[in-house]
Amino acid sequence: MESGEWRQQVWREPLLLEYPDRRPEPYASIEPAAVEASMEKPVPPPLKRRGKPNIPGLSEPEIIRHYTRLSSMSYGVDQGPVPLGSCTMKYNPRIAFKHVFTGRLRRVHPLQPDETVQGLLEMLYQLQEWLAHILGMDTCILHPAAGAHGELAGVLTIRKYHELAGQLSVKREIIVPDSAHGTNPASASMAGFRVVEVPTGPDGNVDMEALRSAVGESTAGLMLTNPSTLGLFEERIEEIAGLVHKVGGLLYYDGANLNGIMGYARPGDMGFDIAHVNVHKTFSSPHGGGGPGAGPVCFKDVEVPGTGLRLSDIAPGARVVYDEREGLYRVRWNTRGVGRIRMWAFNTLPLVWAYIYILSLGSVGLRRATERAVINTNYFLSLVRGIEGYTLPYAPGRPRKHEAVLSAKPLERETGVNAEDVAKGLLDRGFYAPTIYFPLIVDEALMVEFTETETPENIQAYVRALEEIAAEARASPEKAKSRPLNTSVGRVDQVYANRPRTLTPSWRVYLRRAREGGG
């Protein structure tokens, strides 16, 4: 696609709160006697709401138009490539949507007795089994609501493990590579651990020297994603696992990058004790602009010293078990460990989506998905190599897996056009940008992950766009830095957005400031 051909729609669409109030009647069928019963016995004055909220009611056509306009100013996988590295934005199959979001599952209460939801529990039970096979682990729990929530479940389990083993006063540290997702150190902190970062070596692997000196008595565990955020497989993973296990630590696998290895390696075989997966990445459930997701977490049957308990027994939440005597699937809450970390057992709908996805592909199909994802990454690299302005730091000769991290540093040095400008240039050509400025160990990082569902033509076009942007950066850097021009708004003012005096986190804050004449 040539620059300028694509244009996003521009609607000057008011906020819902700026519409006139049509005072619509509820959509539910409400018996007048119900409302009357409340009116006859007014809310006692001390409990009554005093202020009236500014919430206008819209008519149905207004609402549908509003969201249709907003949707035309949004961009998802349905429009084109969203090659956000480590986010695995693959196509979200509609067959799953149909069964998950439009059927009876929407009407099933989480406290319904197990015998009334056997078909659902059977799906979740099978999903647990399938995930265990995919990861090479023993027991899976579907409780966490997101990847980071799965991490929290995992590190809380590590904590409980050391606590029950009487070692918690010593085991205070979690080791995390400097290339790790930000959630890893953040999760470790939330579980009360100190975070120790180890650097990445020039070959893109963990710096073994640094790791050896970081691992010690106080090591509670290590969190790692493999392939790394550079898209490189950590070749010495078994050695790393050996080091950590030797001091009594546990290994945690961040499954965000699982799409790069299905069929070729399993965290369980690499020596990991705990692993989470993101069903909204690897298993195709949609991201919905930020969520919902689900983050099942799986365990090796490691025994907690001196307790007769396994890791999965002390993990948070519930799992589905099959009771052979009764011939029933049952939700069983863990009562001897961390305790629940969300209200109900499962973030059910994304999990059922994952069930349908894995059922559709099977082991053979998942392997092929990984293969094409990796082929797409390397096809992209084969095209982008040689375009001046971008380099591939860390072991440029090694094949990448699910993603690759380019550096726009040469372009920035030469023209002043940086990774953010490149990203905006991509938007102007009708593409979503890659993840930028991450991982932190790459200057001017562009982290690209196409996934297996992207077409070769789009990958070619994406590379052409990168080439055009580099050319424009040289010919007219000012123009390159002024982008985007084809999106519904121009470059957003981040300083204004974040300055305390102009910070506007809600419409009422905006109105209050307007009244006071500030901002």
Place this chain on the structure above:
Amino acid sequence: MIDKWIPGGERESEKLLEKIGAGSVEELFSDIPEGLRPENWDSLPIGRRVPLSEQEVSEIVEELLSRVEAYDPHRVFLGGGAYSSYTPAYVDFILSMGEILTSYTPYQAEISQGLLQALFEYQSLIAELYDMDVVNSSHYDWSTAAAEAALMSLRVVRGRRRIAVAGSVNPWRLEVIRSYVEPHDVKIDVIGTDTLDGRIDQDLAETAITGETAAVYVEIPNALGLVDETVKLLADRAHQKGALLIVGMDPVAAAIYAPPGELGADIAVGDGQVLGLGLNYGGPYLGIMATRLDMKLVRQFPGRIIGLTRDSQGRRAYTMILQTREQHIRRAKATSNITTNESLMSILAAAYIAGHGRTGLEKIAHAVRGNTIRLSRILERENLTCASGEHFREIPVRTRCPFEQAASNARRSHGILVGPPLWEPYSQHDTRGLAAVAEYHTGRDLERLAEALTAACREPR
């Protein structure tokens, strides 16, 4: 399915390998040590091992779903933290819009203005409803929002290590709070309550809230459905002692009862599930989290926030703000590890709110309250309750046989779902449980529940 989701399938893969100059796909995985390769991957029991057609998948899933019972909404009185409400068709239509459904966290603001505006609207509508200023674009559910609020209070009120929690809060939510704060050497002081309706004991509250208390957490209505007027006193006590007040509130109740802001809350939490989002067998729901515009609070606030700003030409624009609080920037020092949240649900909740407006929401709230009143009268008449005071949505029920038996028979013989059973110290020898009403329940529906509960105790276990 395989060729449908992987454009061109194996044939295209072969062509691409040739273009890359790789002899085989194996070459791209050559850095994975031989010993780590699963030998028998293709025959592992994952799915049906081989790809299936869409129709095969559909038939399998339909068979499984046929063994999931969805009850007639008019006969659902099950509560305990998840409630039935009517979902307008337009809400489900918005759910299906691909540009929103299949989008990611709006890291690139300029191309995501629609999504950002939708999230900003959600924040702004909740700010109105809760009478708070700053709302994040969601947490997982009410329980995790409450837990993060507790963690936040420890960072705001430095040096204090106690959280006081009303004994009448939902016990599962309390368990989640415990799981979250446990690693941080925090003591939870549970404030004693009346064992009939969970009303907070003011003397016990005075003892529990001290100069060591970082925050006080209370829910409206409480887990027994009581809208407890003593909350106001609790708020005063919390602030006197320099602690933060965290109020958990049903967002529908906030349309007619004093919302968190009017009660003086520093942090407000809740669940948007009651805003027509469905029961979903426990998720996804919508964790609501809000605070006041006080930078001391806002800097410690977890989760994503969308703000209003301007673009290079001065036009109105939206973007993610205060990202330096978040894990992708601040890593180990972030205010939370949360990234994936429940954004889609927050957009649906906003659409639900806007489709009803203030007056529509008030009407729904009055219908729920009115049905609670009507049900309590019927239950009183049938000698099935011992609740008094202001209740919203949920009330305790007393049965003449163990509540679990009554509920189980009501389901089997009458197709009615009711519960859950009450827990200690409220269960009164296992004869008490909860019944929750919806805005759409009719007088006849409510009578049917009372009849079933009476009949259920005459039937065998």
